[in-house]
Amino acid sequence: MKVLVCISNVPDTTTKIAFTDNNTQFNTAGVQYIINPYDEIALARAIELCEGGKGTITVINVGDASTEPTIRKALAIGADDAIRVNAAPRDAYFVAKQIANVAKDGGYDFILTGRESIDFNGSQVAAMVGEFLSIPSISIIKKLDINENTASIEREIEGGKEVIETPLPFIASCAEGVAEPKIPNMRGIMSARTKPLIVVEPTEITKVAEVKSYETPAPRGQVKMIDAADMEKLVDALHSEAKVI
Amino acid sequence: MSVLVYVENADGKFKKSTFEVVSYAKEIANQLGTSLTALSIGNVADGALAELGKYGAQKVLTVNNDKLKSFVNQAYASIISSAAKAEGSKVVVLAASFSGKGLAPRVAVKLEAGLVDGAVELPDLKDGKFTVKKTAFSGKAFAHVELTSAVKIVSLVPNSFKVVERPEAANVTAFESTAAESDFGVMIKDIVRASDKISLPDAELVVSAGRGMKGPENWGMVEELANLLGAATACSKPVSDAGWRPHSEHVGQTGIAISPNLYIAIGISGAIQHLAGVSSSKVIVVINKDPEAPFFKVADYGIVGDAFEVLPKLIDAIKKFKEAA
Ligand SMILES: Cc1cc2nc3c(=O)[nH]c(=O)nc-3n(C[C@H](O)[C@H](O)[C@H](O)COP(=O)(O)OP(=O)(O)OC[C@H]3O[C@@H](n4cnc5c(N)ncnc54)[C@H](O)[C@@H]3O)c2cc1C
Ligand SMILES: Nc1ncnc2c1ncn2[C@@H]1O[C@H](COP(=O)(O)O)[C@@H](O)[C@H]1O
Numbered sequence: 001m002k003v004l005v006c007i008s009n010v011p012d013t014t015t016k017i018a019f020t021d022n023n024t025q026f027n028t029a030g031v032q033y034i035i036n037p038y039d040e041i042a043l044a045r046a047i048e049l050c051e052g053g054k055g056t057i058t059v060i061n062v063g064d065a066s067t068e069p070t071i072r073k074a075l076a077i078g079a080d081d082a083i084r085v086n087a088a089p090r091d092a093y094f095v096a097k098q099i100a101n102v103a104k105d106g107g108y109d110f111i112l113t114g115r116e117s118i119d120f121n122g123s124q125v126a127a128m129v130g131e132f133l134s135i136p137s138i139s140i141i142k143k144l145d146i147n148e149n150t151a152s153i154e155r156e157i158e159g160g161k162e163v164i165e166t167p168l169p170f171i172a173s174c175a176e177g178v179a180e181p182k183i184p185n186m187r188g189i190m191s192a193r194t195k196p197l198i199v200v201e202p203t204e205i206t207k208v209a210e211v212k213s214y215e216t217p218a219p220r221g222q223v224k225m226i227d228a229a230d231m232e233k234l235v236d237a238l239h240s241e242a243k244v245i
Numbered sequence: 246m247s248v249l250v251y252v253e254n255a256d257g258k259f260k261k262s263t264f265e266v267v268s269y270a271k272e273i274a275n276q277l278g279t280s281l282t283a284l285s286i287g288n289v290a291d292g293a294l295a296e297l298g299k300y301g302a303q304k305v306l307t308v309n310n311d312k313l314k315s316f317v318n319q320a321y322a323s324i325i326s327s328a329a330k331a332e333g334s335k336v337v338v339l340a341a342s343f344s345g346k347g348l349a350p351r352v353a354v355k356l357e358a359g360l361v362d363g364a365v366e367l368p369d370l371k372d373g374k375f376t377v378k379k380t381a382f383s384g385k386a387f388a389h390v391e392l393t394s395a396v397k398i399v400s401l402v403p404n405s406f407k408v409v410e411r412p413e414a415a416n417v418t419a420f421e422s423t424a425a426e427s428d429f430g431v432m433i434k435d436i437v438r439a440s441d442k443i444s445l446p447d448a449e450l451v452v453s454a455g456r457g458m459k460g461p462e463n464w465g466m467v468e469e470l471a472n473l474l475g476a477a478t479a480c481s482k483p484v485s486d487a488g489w490r491p492h493s494e495h496v497g498q499t500g501i502a503i504s505p506n507l508y509i510a511i512g513i514s515g516a517i518q519h520l521a522g523v524s525s526s527k528v529i530v531v532i533n534k535d536p537e538a539p540f541f542k543v544a545d546y547g548i549v550g551d552a553f554e555v556l557p558k559l560i561d562a563i564k565k566f567k568e569a570a
Contacts, residue, residue, distance in 0.1 A: 013498050013518045017385040037499045092350070093359065118383045118498055118521075122362050127318070127350035136319060136431045139347035142492065152434075156493060157343045158255065159444035162316075163435040170431075176485070176500065177492040208359030208394040212376055215387040217524060223531075223541055228550030231562035234530070237546060239566065242528045244450070244507040245474060 001055030001146070003046045004103055006113040006125065007039040007074050008089070009067040013118065019214045026119075026214065035070050037181070038114025040077070044179035046112055047078040049146055055109070056080045060102060062095045064088050068197070076184035076192035087202035091209040092120070096128030098202050104133060110151065111171040115140045126173035136170040142177040247282045247304070248274040249334035251325050252297060253342055254289050262340050262403040262447050264300050269367065269406045270338040271301030273399075276370055277336070281413075282306060284328045284420065286321055288314050291417060298415030300408065306332075306420035313422060315433050316344050320424035322351035327423040329356060329396065336375075341400040342446070349400045359392035365405045365504075365525070383498040383521035403447045404504050445494065448477035451505045451526070453496060455481035455519075457512015457533065457552055461489035466556040467511065473563045479503070481513050497522035512552045515540025532556075 011017075012032040020027045035043070046057045059079040061067050064086065071082045085098040103111060116123035123139065130137025142161060143154035146168075153164045153172060184192070226234045238245045250270035252263050267283060274281040283302040285294055287309075294305045306328055313320060325348065329337050337352060339345040341363045353360040361377040365387070369376040375397050381388040392398075445451065452471040458464065464478075471478045478494055485495035496503055498521035508526035513519060515531070515538055523529070524543060531544040534551050541547045548555055 011382070013383075013521075015382075017382045019386075091359070092362075093353065096350070096354070120381055120388070121379075121383060121502070123346045124350040124353070124360060124362055127347050128354050130319075131322070131351040131354035134427070137347060137351065138318070138431070140343055155343070157436070157438070158260075158447060159442050160436065160438035161493075162433060163437070164431055165434055166431045175492075176495060206394075208353075208357070208392065209361070210391050210393060211381075212389045212391045214381065215378075215389070216385070217387065220529070220543055220545060223544045223547045225547045225549065228548050228555050229558070231548075231555070231558040232565070234546060234548065234559065235562045235566045238507065238528070238530070242507070242545065244528050245563075245566075 001050060002106070002108045003050060003055055003057045004106060004108040004111040005039065005043045005046050005057060005059045005079065006099055006111065007043065007059050007061050007070065008036045008114070008117045009033050009061060009063050009070040010036045010117055010119045013037065017216065023213050023215065033067070033070055035073055036114045036117050038116065038174055040181040041176065041178050042112035042114055042174040043074055043077055043079065044182045045144055045174060047182060048179055058083060060085070060099055062087055062089045062098045062202070071197060072192045073184065075195045075197070076188040077182050078188060081196040082198070084197060084199050085202050086199050090207065092122045092124035092128060093208050094205060096125045096132060097205050099125065100129045100132035101203055102200065103129065109168045110146070111169070113171065113173045115173045115175040123173065126171050130171045136166045138164060138166060138170065138172040140175050141172045142175055144172060144174070144178055246279045247332045247334055248277065248279060248336045248338065249329050249332050250281060250283050250302070250338045251348070252283045252285045253340055253344060254285065254287050257288050257290065259289070259293060260447065261408065262342060264408040265403065265406050266338055266340045266401050267297055267300040267302055268409040269401050271409070271411055272367055273336055273338065280304070282332050282334070284325060286313050286324055294417045295415050298413045299410050301411040301413055302415045303413045305415045305417045307417060308420050308422050310422050312429065313424070315436065317429060317431060318347045318351065319431070320428035322348050322355060323424045323428050324422055325352050326355035328420060335396055337396065337398045339398070339400045341402050345400050349398055353398050356396045356398070357394060358396035358398045359394040360398040360400070361390050361392060362400050363402050364399045365402050368399065380502065380525065384502055384524050385521055402504060404449060404506070443475065443477040445477045445479055445501055446503060448503070448505050450474050450476035450507045451479050451503060452476045452509045452511070453479035453481070453513065454484070454511040455513030456483050464490070466560065470556060470560055470563070473560065473567065481519050510540055511556065513540060514538050515543065
């Protein structure tokens with residue numbers, strides 16, 4: 001079994017988000033980068049499914065050389081090898097095209113991504129890759145099992161879940177519940193240094209989207225404190241002042 | 246030309262979020278000086294389809310087909326893109342629902358279109374441009390994304406645009422499915438919907454609780470409060486990690502991002518990763534026994550107190566309020 005896991009390199013979840021150049025650039029000063037938390041879930045499930053020699057895992061990242069520590073971390077966690085497409089990730093369309101290009105002749109049985117990247121929250125890449133490759137894409141999955149030639153999947157829907165069976169190959173975007181993220185052990189960290197990491201050049205495509213500027217949310221007004229004994233006052237405030245109940 | 250809006254149904258019925266996207270798409274159509282076409286897939290009754298006119302759809306295309314009764318991602322994407330082509334639509338609007346998130350990117354590739362997933366406002370059409378505001382960095386910021394492709398696709402976050410009535414006489418016509426056999430590889434085995442539950446992403450009111458509740462056995466109060474208000478329930482990550490509540494209730498940076506009208510946070514400290522998913526709630530109430538809890542900094546109303554004492558009082562106060570109403 002051959003599995004491809006897509007990983008993106010994102011600011012650590014505790015990062016204070018700020019912008020420079022008149023709010024057109026994300027301020028990367030002092031920012032720590034990590035594997036997108038959902039991608040760790042995807043990778044963890046891939047490792048579980050490949051355990052005992054049942055398969056091999058390639059991780060792919062579209063990014064410039066600065067993402068290599070994140071790729072090495074994925075190798076330390078347990079991926080077998082890695083591919084980096086040497087380009088700054090411009091938009092999801094571009095990223096998906098690069099991944100599809102690499103995957104189309106790779107013979108992967110399935111491809112996993114995270115449900116969304118925590119920086120741009122696009123949740124676009126998985127389904128776009130699916131469309132580029134003309135394979136099924138299942139977004140925001142909670143459970144994944146591989147049978148002979150099919151996969152059993154549970155997908156989240158409003159107020160419930162959908163149980164799905166899909167033929168291989170397919171691509172799915174993983175959410176919480178699929179697996180618990182794995183922490184690299186010492187042997188993993190040592191071997192990560194020598195595992196293969198191939199760099200490939202991107203294919204150019206026309207730009208379809210561009211971030212023009214950023215904005216930080218307006219600060220909320222002063223908090224109104226209400227006495228814990230006086231819940232009538234809270235209910236009244238929610239009704240007559242905030243008008244939400 | 247016309248703007249095309251895909252109208253999602255659940256078991257043949259349209260939800261409020263569907264009327265939100267129709268209202269949103271209508272406003273875009275008005276600003277572009279064009280008409281609005283809605284596309285429905287699945288078994289929806291004619292009456293419900295005609296009702297889309299109330300929110301401004303002049304034309305309703307419907308694909309009524311048993312094979313398409315439940316959501317088949319690839320097949321739906323094929324139909325939406327061929328409808329967009331047939332209508333010559335330069336703008337396609339969908340809901341950023343669970344299904345919408347799977348659909349929009351496929352439609353985008355088929356139409357070689359740029360996509361903004363998770364718009365929170367109307368696009369800015371100044372100088373002939375098309376720039377859409379969306380959340381970024383998991384609610385810690387917004388990005389203004391310009392779409393530069395010929396066809397543009399926008400999916401709208403539930404609860405971020407008001408339903409507006411702009412009555413039109415909707416002309417309902419059948420649309421032929423263009424889905425190929427190969428679009429039906431995925432089989433839906435089962436759909437499990439807890440019908441008594443309000444779905445979290447759509448909910449206008451949310452009652453959420455964290456580790457301060459001590460254990461799953463204490464969620465009765467949280468659920469009672471939610472039921473009284475007609476609210477959905479949510480929780481912090483450690484609570485779902487510990488299995489006290491299902492993963493589907495986990496909100497935050499690595500859970501669901503929500504923007505309800507009211508978010509009540511009980512015994513949640515307000516860690517930055519939690520706030521990321523809830524900070525776009527319109528009104529936030531925080532109940533925490535620690536006056537220094539960071540959550541108070543982003544709250545509209547704060548109550549310092551023990552949840553085990555505050556909740557029964559709040560439940561009583563709501564009961565009284567409901568009886569008086
Ligand atoms: C990569 C990463 C991603 C994360 N993603 C998320 C996410 O998506 N969502 C999320 O929620 N967290 C997330 N976290 C975890 C986050 O950092 C916090 O640890 C978590 O939100 C804390 O949950 P909590 O507030 O329920 O618990 P605690 O931090 O333990 O807080 C409990 C609160 O309850 C109060 N309390 C205790 N007893 C009572 C009482 N009797 N009455 C009233 N108040 C009481 C306490 O004063 C305290 O403020 C993430 C962390 C990481 C590292
Ligand atoms: N630059 C990238 N390189 C590789 N995979 C990516 C990249 N960006 C996003 N992905 C994958 O696509 C998923 C969804 O990302 P997005 O569509 O950007 O929200 C992520 O969880 C990753 O698995």
